Amino acid sequence: MKKFIAGDHLVTNIDPLGLTQHHGLCVGHNQVIHQRKDGVVELVTLAEFAEGAKIRRRAIAYDKDGAVERARSLLGYQPYHLLNSNCEHFVNWCIDENYRSDQISDSTQLTMQVFARTGLLGLSAKRIAQGSTANIVLASTAAKMIGERIGLPHSVNTVLGTPGNMVTKPIETLIHGTSDTLSMSAAHIRDGKYGKAAGSLVTGAAVTAVETTVVTPIKVVGDGIVAVADIGKDLWLWFKY
Known part of the structure; x- marks a missing residue:
């Protein structure tokens, strides 16, 4: 071994x-x-x-x-x-x-691509999924998955996957944020705290919107820049060990 x-x-x-x-x-x-x-x-x-x-x-x-x-x-x-x-x-x-979890992000992106390209998300989504941007995103995610499969350093795979992550990470943030917000609101409703339920719903929706549209994309770009800087160090460690 x-x-x-x-x-x-x-x-x-x-x-x-x-x-x-x-x-x-x-x-x-x-x-x-x-x-x-x-x-x-x-x-x-x-x-x-x-x-x-x-x-x-x-x-x-x-x-x-x-x-x-x-x-x-x-x-x-x-x-x-x-x-x-x-x-x-x-x-x-x-x-x-x-x-x-890149595994979850990649699976989410591929699933959304399949649903959109088959028309399950509507005609508008289908047209977007068949455009050049969507093709670049799909190719990026596929390249990252192949890189992980053949054992390329993580920083290399991060750079390859950055265009795809610009789509997958915000979607993942939206899903998690929405799930957490609904769970918290439901817990308040079960406790009879309807005012808190409404407040947590509004606050959670606002925070999720900011995280999805601003914070996550900036973080993805930042991670990509850091990964570019780390490629040399990662390659050296990779071949050293």
Whole structure:
């Protein structure tokens, strides 16, 4: 089995095409900390993590000690949710305290493209999905997914995926923000606090709108710029290890 070091973001394919992956953080000594689907964050061996599949290094933590420390701090139970608290969210938080899942973003973008191109979202959406901008977005996401599949450094994949992320990340933010707002409002209604329910609905909608249209696009561009600057360092670490 290939040698990995502490701070490596590891992935294994769950399906033959590599569309679904399981993520873990190598903590050294052939051990991995990962989050199971039942929410348990546990320490296992590389062989137990692989379950017979091939393991790939997806990214390398610059702060290896910090990444391992954060992973160990979460050993035990942590609520699991496919869309906002899965194994990839867990590892990315350990590496740079950024809670994200490219797997969910890519799946969301591809699903929206399919729905739009088949006319399920209306004629206007279909025309937009068949335009040059949508084709660039689709090609960007596909290039990033291929890069991840063949094991390119994370910064390279981030640069490749930036045009696609300009669409996928705001959509993801909109979905999560809307879900959280509706859940909070529903909780207030169940408690009979109708005024708070209305207030949280208005406030949540406003915050989600700003996050979707302003904050997230700026962050995507910023991440892309940082990734360009990190390509040289990532390539050096990649070939070094």
